[in-house]
Amino acid sequence: xxxxxxxxxxxxxxxxxxxxxxxxxxxxxxxxxxxxxxxxxxxxxxxxxxxxxxxxxxxxxxxxxxxxxxxxxxxxxxxxxxxxxxxxxxxxxxxxxxxxxxxxxxxxxxxxxxxxxxxxxxxxxxxxxxxxxxxxxxxxxxxxxxxxxxxxxxxxxxxxx
Amino acid sequence: xxxxxxxxxxxxxxxxxxxxxxxxxxxxxxxxxxxxxxxxxxxxxxxxxxxxxxxxxxxxxxxxxxxxxxxxxxxxxxxxxxxxxxxxxxxxxxxxxxxxxxxxxxxxxxxxxxxxxxxxxxxxxxxxxxxxxxxxxxxxxxxxxxxxxxxxxxxxxxxxx
DNA sequence: AGCCAAACCATAACATGTTATATAACAAGG
DNA sequence: CCTTGTTATATAACATGTTATGGTTTGGCT
Numbered sequence: 325x326x327x328x329x330x331x332x333x334x335x336x337x338x339x340x341x342x343x344x345x346x347x348x349x350x351x352x353x354x355x356x357x358x359x360x361x362x363x364x365x366x367x368x369x370x371x372x373x374x375x376x377x378x379x380x381x382x383x384x385x386x387x388x389x390x391x392x393x394x395x396x397x398x399x400x401x402x403x404x405x406x407x408x409x410x411x412x413x414x415x416x417x418x419x420x421x422x423x424x425x426x427x428x429x430x431x432x433x434x435x436x437x438x439x440x441x442x443x444x445x446x447x448x449x450x451x452x453x454x455x456x457x458x459x460x461x462x463x464x465x466x467x468x469x470x471x472x473x474x475x476x477x478x479x480x481x482x483x484x485x
Numbered sequence: 486x487x488x489x490x491x492x493x494x495x496x497x498x499x500x501x502x503x504x505x506x507x508x509x510x511x512x513x514x515x516x517x518x519x520x521x522x523x524x525x526x527x528x529x530x531x532x533x534x535x536x537x538x539x540x541x542x543x544x545x546x547x548x549x550x551x552x553x554x555x556x557x558x559x560x561x562x563x564x565x566x567x568x569x570x571x572x573x574x575x576x577x578x579x580x581x582x583x584x585x586x587x588x589x590x591x592x593x594x595x596x597x598x599x600x601x602x603x604x605x606x607x608x609x610x611x612x613x614x615x616x617x618x619x620x621x622x623x624x625x626x627x628x629x630x631x632x633x634x635x636x637x638x639x640x641x642x643x644x645x646x
Numbered sequence: 647a648g649c650c651a652a653a654c655c656a657t658a659a660c661a662t663g664t665t666a667t668a669t670a671a672c673a674a675g676g
Numbered sequence: 677c678c679t680t681g682t683t684a685t686a687t688a689a690c691a692t693g694t695t696a697t698g699g700t701t702t703g704g705c706t
Contacts, residue, residue, distance in 0.1 A: 325545060325548045325549045326537075326538060326549055327549065327551060328530065328533060328534040328537060328538070328549045328550055329530065329550065329551060331537065332530075332533060332537075333606065334605075334606045334607075334609035334610045334613065335533075335602055335605055335606040335609070336530055336533075337506075337509055337609050337613075338505075338506045338507070338508075338509030338510035338512075338513060338526070339506065339510065339526075339527060339530050340506070341502045341503070341505050341506030341509065342502070342503050342506030342507060342510070342692095342693085343506075343551050343552070343693095344499075344502050345498075345499045345500065345501070345502030345503030345504075345506060346499070346503060346693065346694080347499075348498055348499030348502065349499035349500065349503070350694080351499075352499060364661065364662080365499070365500075366500060366661085366662070366663095369489065369490065369493075369497055369500050372489060372493060372496075372497075373489040376487075376489060376492065376493075377487060377489070381684080381685090382684075382685060382686095383683090383684060383685075384486060387486045388486045388487055388488065388489050389489055389490065390488060390490060390504050391504070391662090391663075391664090392663075392664065392665080393684080393685070393686090394663090394664080394665085394685090394686075394687080394688095395662065395663060395664080396685095397685065397686060397687085398662080398663095398686095398687095399662085401686095417671075417672070417683090417684080418670080418671055418672085418684095419670070419671045419672070419683065419684040419685065420671095420683095420684060420685085421684085421685070441496055444495075444496055445494065445495045445496040448495035448496070448498050449495045452495065452498075452619075452620050452621075455619070455620055456618075456619075457617075458613075458616070458617075459613050459616055459620075459623050459627075462620050462623070466620075503662095503663085504663095507663065507664080511664080525691065525692080527691085527692070527693095542654080542655090543654075543655060543656095544653085544654060544655075552692090552693070552694090553693075553694065553695080554654080554655070554656090555655090555656075555657080555658095555693090555694080555695085556692065556693060556694080557655095558655065558656060558657085559656095559657095559692080559693095560692085562656095578653090578654085578701075578702070579654095579700080579701055579702085580653065580654040580655070580700065580701045580702070581653095581654065581655080581701095582654085582655070
């Protein structure tokens with residue numbers, strides 16, 4: 325069956341990027357599921373942002389992640405319910421809610437940073453290794469590569485080396 | 486404000502591809518809004534698939550678009566309500582529902598194919614023109630390019646030439 | 647013939663993105 | 677100081693992807 329998104333080239337580049345991104349995330353999800361806290365992979369990017377940049381207001385978080393503010397508000401609420409972050413109104417400006425990693429959140433990040441993120445990073449780097457040339461060709465190579473060996477298999481093989 | 490997804494490199498490639506894809510689609514949406522039928526850009530890919538490959542069963546459509554079957558089922562229902570496609574149980578096999586462009590659907594595709602899709606294709610090609618090198622660099626260039634001039638502006642400038 | 651597994655599609659529940667809009671806190675001018 | 681505009685966040689409504697599961701229809705095997 326012809327892959328229409330590939331055939332249409334630039335016209336459907338947006339859909340195609342989204343599709344590849346979703347597959348990468350789904351693959352990464354399987355690797356993250358090993359941790360005891362069940363979180364979606366996109367939540368980890370929020371935690372990573374806090375770990376990297378320190379406490380941030382909701383809007384700043386949105387900006388640093390490149391998503392809209394309502395999306396961050398929702399994710400923060402979810403993570404706060406799980407006890408991984410805290411959102412405390414700022415003293416200077418009561419409109420702002422500063423989002424901070426809790427101790428549990430920091431522990432989770434530390435575990436992920438040590439045990440899981442390097443593997444994902446390595447597996448994706450492996451997937452993209454040796455790519456060159458036009459964007460569409462590189463994307464096709466990624467699609468083919470993922471179809472041939474999903475990320476979790478690349479991690480296992482990498483670990484065996 | 487630091488762009489965390491960029492900083493994290495391969496680790497967040499999935500999120501980043503999704504983010505770029507969403508922005509491209511949003512930009513393309515503004516160009517499509519000119520047509521009289523208000524459709525989301527992802528629905529157009531479904532119509533494009535039918536135009537390109539002819540009538541398809543729901544499952545085949547899902548496969549050719551690279552999405553899951555429930556997603557296609559929902560989109561088809563929506564497009565059927567708008568009178569752009571028809572989904573008729575096959576005679577040979579009552580399990581299959583063959584999806585076909587209606588006359589109105591074909592007209593819409595023809596208009597899009599003539600007036601809009603070439604512009605989008607051209608604008609995205611323009612955006613990606615001259616890209617080379619590692620994937621992450623090309624993605625950064627796309628992000629910067631979109632920030633500097635969204636697709637609709639590229640179309641206008643292209644048309645003026 | 648009759649039964650059982652597989653194939654195809656629909657539906658439900660959820661995740662997570664968006665836009666549009668409401669609310670509350672701040673800031674500045676009359 | 678009060679109004680008024682702006683800023684920060686929350687909420688609602690929607691779009692569209694996913695997985696899990698259920699219900700028909702087929703088709704093959706005994």
